[in-house]
Amino acid sequence: MDPIASHDGACWWQRGVVYQIYPRSFLDSNGDGVGDLRGITSRLPYLAWLGIDVVWISPFYPSPMADFGYDVKDYTDVDPLFGDLAAFDELVAVATSHGIRIIMDFVPNHTSKEHPWFIESRSSRDSAKREFYVWADPRPDGSPGTAPQAGPGTPNNWLSIFGGRAWEWDAASGQYYLHTFLPEQPDLNWRNPSVVAAMHEVLRFWLDRGISGFRIDAPLPMMKDPQMRDNPPNKGKPTYHRPFGDYDTLVPLYSQGHPDIHEIFRGFRRVLDAYPDKVAIGEIHEFHWPTWATYYGVDLDELHMPFNFGLLKTPWTARAAAQLVGEIEGSLPKGAWPNYVFGNHDEPRIASRLGTEARARVAMMMLLTLRGTPTIYYGEELGMLNGVIAPEQTRDPWELRVPGIGVGRDPGRTPMHWDASAHAGFCAEGAEPWLPVGADYRERNVASQRADARSMLHLTRALLALRAKTPALQGGSxxxxxxxxxxxxxxxxxxxxxxxxxxxxxxxxxxxxxxxxxxxxxxxxxxxxxxxxxxxxxxxxxxxxxxxxxxxxxx
CATH class of the missing domain: 2.60.40.1180 (Golgi alpha-mannosidase II)
Structure with a gap:
């Protein structure tokens, strides 16, 4: 194919490499078995040694933890489980001293049902916050719609990604509220200008504290069909790259991705553009690449980067990888910057998915040498494997509600392996990690691999160092x-x-x-x-x- 244009005059988020931290699992600093912000701060020297430029931290907002932080109770604070705002400010300051930028998760589609907005919203149909969420009457005829899973009388047939219907009955007000995910996560109504204004203030709150941008969680369901039409039946093709149970019986045509989402993204971008040098990265699960590319915006005025999850579903063959990269490059709008990921907190780990560390090494080389910004999930630099989770140890609400179809995310979220001591150095010997540590931690950990020049860790570090000093790999065609x-x-x-x-x-x-x-x-x-x-x-x-x-x- 013809060369894709070089981009040697790149911004920091184009030159750099993003490292995702799932805070519950990185390092426990206070002995409660759960990772925290001060644990992250203490390991920033390691990330600087490794060659990381940007750290993305998964949610640490106050939360009832129905979905481990993705059910937000307060958008402008830190859950005591992870620390406090002083600990966050310290983290940003120490990261800055190491030349590392911090980006954080923004969870805009839904709140916790314990958020004060929702408590007020459900208090009365006349509440000032009623229209902050998506409320709807039952079908007048009491019919369930076109899918039996929808439940009798629900406003339409939309289904929850986490199993069952996407509508929860509220007897006190005689209406249903919408939840694309758990019932504990009611969807915000982004057609309400007051919601837009309030959430823009959330962005400003964290930008004012010195972060460099946001990874935007699950944004496509924010904008639904205003007529709330029934979703059509699925002809058998999975809606995603792995089974979703009942959710796969329908095509989510009307429950997400309405064209009005583009104006929401432009609004986010206007907020970020008022600050110098910030970035917006969107969790866009879209595998029709021309459609995926529209989220950059016609004038590159929406997301700086819609996450590209193509490598998560592509078979491990050279032909498939080459074809995917060609399709991505061919779909980009002029001037848009690509990006690639091989893993994250919702996916099996690379070495387990591909079957061997040898393949994981090749995957890491590809990730760090393709044109575009790479994102590394914590522990992938070690070739960490999926943890083994016994049924009684399952913590993931998705697996608990949709069992037996392989959607459980716990195996990819087990604690980081720091050394060969008890609990892999993740927490104190007397503590109990929130998830079990991987069985191979004594051989596969940071300390042992730092001492082995041919380890996966040193390979990753060598690739990061080469990328950092090589213009052809940073911004070249x-x-x-x-x-x-x-x-x-x-x-x-x-x-x-x-x-x-x-x-x-x-x-x-x-x-x-x-x-x-x-x-x-x-x-x-x-x-x-x-x-x-x-x-x-x-x-x-x-x-x-x-x-x-x-x-x-x-x-």
């Missing part, structure tokens, strides 16, 4: 030079000054060779085997060992 034939994917990154890097990835578990038309010879900068740096390679017949990736300087 992208061009596919081998599209997956023979199990290999290879692409060229080139800076405006002519600096060029070739990335060659073998997706097979046996040796492969490929011929590349880019140059006669190149110098290996990094290998996933961590043993060939500085070697000159003949690119007319490039040999790649099983599950090997190479970054090669050309010229």
């Amino acid at each position: 992208y061009r596919t030079v081998h599209d997956g034939e023979g199990d290999c994917f290879a692409y060229l990154r080139e800076a405006d000054d002519g600096q060029r890097c070739l990335i060659a990835l073998n997706f097979a578990d046996t040796e492969r060779s490929l011929s590349l038309p880019t140059a006669d010879f190149g110098t290996v900068l990094v290998s996933t085997y961590a043993d060939t740096q500085g070697e000159r390679r003949d690119l007319s017949s490039l040999r790649l060992r099983a599950d090997e990736g190479l970054v090669i300087a050309l010229g």
Whole structure:
């Protein structure tokens, strides 16, 4: 394919690498078995050593924890479980001293049912806050709509992602309220200007405290069909890349993604643009790439980056990876900046999903060398595996409400492995971690891998360091030079000054060779085997060992 334009004059969020922290699981500083903000602060030197530029922290707002912080009770404070505002301010200050920016989750679609707004809203149909949420009368004829799962009399047939109907009956006022997720998470009414104004003030509150932007949680359901029409039946295709149970029986055509969402995103952007150098990243689960690309905005005036989750659902083959990257690059509006992720708090860990650490190493090399901003989920730099969660240890409300279909997120949220001491150094020996620590923590932890120059941790650090000092990898153009034939994917990154890097990835578990038309010879900068740096390679017949990736300087 033709080269995709370079972007050497990049902003910090284009040059940098994002590291996601699930705060419950990073480090417990006070012995209660749950990670907290001061635990994060204490490990900022490690993240600086690793080469991280930006830390994204999952929710730490006051919350009843029905969904572990995504049910927000107060948008302008810190839950005592995680600390307080003073601990947050300290975290931002220490991060800044290490050259690390902080971005945080913004949860706009819903609040907790214990939020003062909702308590007032449900107090009376005449409440001043009634229209802060989505309330509706039962169907006049009492019918359930077009899906039996909807429940008798519900306003329409919309279903909750977390199982069952998306409507909860409120007997006191004789109406239903809408919840796209748990009943404990009532949906805000973003068609109410007062909601828009109040939530914009939330953004300003945290921006004024020095954060560098937001990852916006589940924004597409914010704008529903104003007529609240029934969703059509699904013909059998999953709505997502893994089963959602009953939710998959309908296509969420009218319950999310109404075109009016674009104005909501433009409103967010106007708030952020009033501050210098901030970023908005949206959790956009959209796999039709031309549609996904619309969330950048016609004039790049909406999200700076809609998260690209393509690598989460793409089969582990060179052909599929090359095709995905080509589709992403071909769908971007002019001037838009791509991004890639391999894992997050809702997904199985990379090494478990791909089956081996060797493949996880190749995945890390691809993530950190594609054109665009990469996001690393905590522990992926170690090749951490999914934890083993016994039924009685399950904490995820999604798994508890929709059991048996593999939606449980606990295995990917287990505590970080810091060392070989009790509980992997996550919490004090006498404490009980909120989720069990992975069984392999004595061998797979930060301390042991820092002492091993060929570890996954050192590979990740080497790739981050190379990216930080190499314009071709930060903002250079992208061009596919081998599209997956023979199990290999290879692409060229080139800076405006002519600096060029070739990335060659073998997706097979046996040796492969490929011929590349880019140059006669190149110098290996990094290998996933961590043993060939500085070697000159003949690119007319490039040999790649099983599950090997190479970054090669050309010229």
